[in-house]
Amino acid sequence: MKPILDRQAIQDALRQLSAALAAATLYSTEHQQVRALVPQILESFARLLSKQSELTFLIVKKDLLFDGKPLERTPHSERIARLLYARNIGFIRFYEGLDSGEIELLLRVAVGLEEAALFNSVTPHIDYGEVDTHDDRETVRPIARFEQLTDEELKNIRDFYDAIGDKDNLDIREVSSVIAGFAAAFQQEANPLLALVPLRREDEYTFTHSINVSILNLAQGTSLGLEEQLLHDVGIAGMLHDAGKIFVDKEIIRKPGQLTDEEWQQMQQHPSRGAQYLMNQEGIPQVAICTAFEHHMRYDMAGYPKVPEGWQLNLCSQMTMISDTFDALRTRRSYKEPWDFPKISGLMLKLAGKQLNPYLTMNFLKVLEGLGEQIIESGISLSADAPELSEAELATRHVCE
Numbered sequence: 001m002k003p004i005l006d007r008q009a010i011q012d013a014l015r016q017l018s019a020a021l022a023a024a025t026l027y028s029t030e031h032q033q034v035r036a037l038v039p040q041i042l043e044s045f046a047r048l049l050s051k052q053s054e055l056t057f058l059i060v061k062k063d064l065l066f067d068g069k070p071l072e073r074t075p076h077s078e079r080i081a082r083l084l085y086a087r088n089i090g091f092i093r094f095y096e097g098l099d100s101g102e103i104e105l106l107l108r109v110a111v112g113l114e115e116a117a118l119f120n121s122v123t124p125h126i127d128y129g130e131v132d133t134h135d136d137r138e139t140v141r142p143i144a145r146f147e148q149l150t151d152e153e154l155k156n157i158r159d160f161y162d163a164i165g166d167k168d169n170l171d172i173r174e175v176s177s178v179i180a181g182f183a184a185a186f187q188q189e190a191n192p193l194l195a196l197v198p199l200r201r202e203d204e205y206t207f208t209h210s211i212n213v214s215i216l217n218l219a220q221g222t223s224l225g226l227e228e229q230l231l232h233d234v235g236i237a238g239m240l241h242d243a244g245k246i247f248v249d250k251e252i253i254r255k256p257g258q259l260t261d262e263e264w265q266q267m268q269q270h271p272s273r274g275a276q277y278l279m280n281q282e283g284i285p286q287v288a289i290c291t292a293f294e295h296h297m298r299y300d301m302a303g304y305p306k307v308p309e310g311w312q313l314n315l316c317s318q319m320t321m322i323s324d325t326f327d328a329l330r331t332r333r334s335y336k337e338p339w340d341f342p343k344i345s346g347l348m349l350k351l352a353g354k355q356l357n358p359y360l361t362m363n364f365l366k367v368l369e370g371l372g373e374q375i376i377e378s379g380i381s382l383s384a385d386a387p388e389l390s391e392a393e394l395a396t397r398h399v400c401e
């Protein structure tokens with residue numbers, strides 16, 4: 001896992017950039033104040049880029065998000081966000097090797113002297129994406145039901161999972177449009193939560209589980225009002241949270257009952273192995289890497305992997321823990337009777353504040369209200385490779401190792 005960048009260092013770099021933008025707006029990009037600041041900005045960014053080879057900032061109106069997490073809103077971050085938003089820039093990414101000419105162009109674009117499209121042609125170390133306009137949104141086909149997936153989309157999802165299974169290179173574009181389709185359906189108040197069900201295939205627990213966690217993440221993200229790009233990344237993060245399971249022996253994943261210490265140790269490696277694997281793949285959102293790493297840490301930080309004190313869990317990791325727990329409870333019946341929605345929500349409420357973020361849990365259960373029973377009733381059959389857990393185990397163990 002890459003080192004977590006010091007948020008203060010990011011804010012310092014933004015402060016310098018904002019000062020240059022303020023001067024450029026007031027005077028011109030050629031003003032000596034601006035010129036004097038360029039080497040300082042470059043130095044700050046170079047320092048950050050030496051620790052993390054790409055820095056992505058999402059722009060959500062007045063806010064900047066870094067690595068999927070909102071940065072504390074300061075007048076500086078606000079200025080930068082507002083200027084970039086006005087140029088229709090939805091995200092901007094800096095790569096190691098950034099030079100002063102590129103910083104100067106960034107300033108000229110931000111104050112409206114040049115077109116952002118230049119980032120595509122003349123700045124190898126800066127790229128950007130546009131703010132999603134309403135028109136763009138309409139071009140995404142909403143997918144509210146499983147049956148609406150085309151053969152090609154299904155094949156793409158399958159290829160994507162085959163690539164994970166084979167530890168091959170992933171092509172994120174294969175699933176991006178499907179995620180966008182589910183997200184669009186939520187936005188139109190259709191409810192793709194019911195698409196969870198038919199995707200279950202008896203022989204492919206991890207495959208269906210991952211898609212379900214993705215849809216449940218999108219349901220949460222939509223209800224929390226996440227901006228489109230972040231919502232999309234949160235969906236991708238759900239799909240990829242368990243990617244590290246490909247490094248765990250299949251027998252361990254399928255094993256019913258308690259694991260031996262040795263098996264448990266291997267199982268506990270899947271978050272860091274997954275994050276490592278995803279880090280080496282192109283175009284995987286940072287938030288998905290972070291989520292793969294953090295999704296078993298628990299809200300009270302009593303989970304794994306162990307991290308230094310003071311570690312702060314990403315919002316998406318906490319959302320994923322909830323989706324993960326729900327899907328695991330829903331699909332793994334106990335030796336006795338399958339659990340119904342009140343029982344599952346009861347256990348989730350018990351876990352709230354310990355394993356799960358209590359606010360997000362409440363929100364999640366509210367989102368599922370009304371549909372919960374239907375979703376659970378249709379999903380109770382046990383997948384071939386999902387371990388059966390006794391009622392006691394369901395209640396005490398983390399339900400989705």
Ligand SMILES: [Fe+2]
Pocket residue numbers: 241242270295296400401
């Ligand atoms: Fe996991």
Ligand SMILES: [Fe+2]
Pocket residue numbers: 209241242324400
């Ligand atoms: Fe999982």
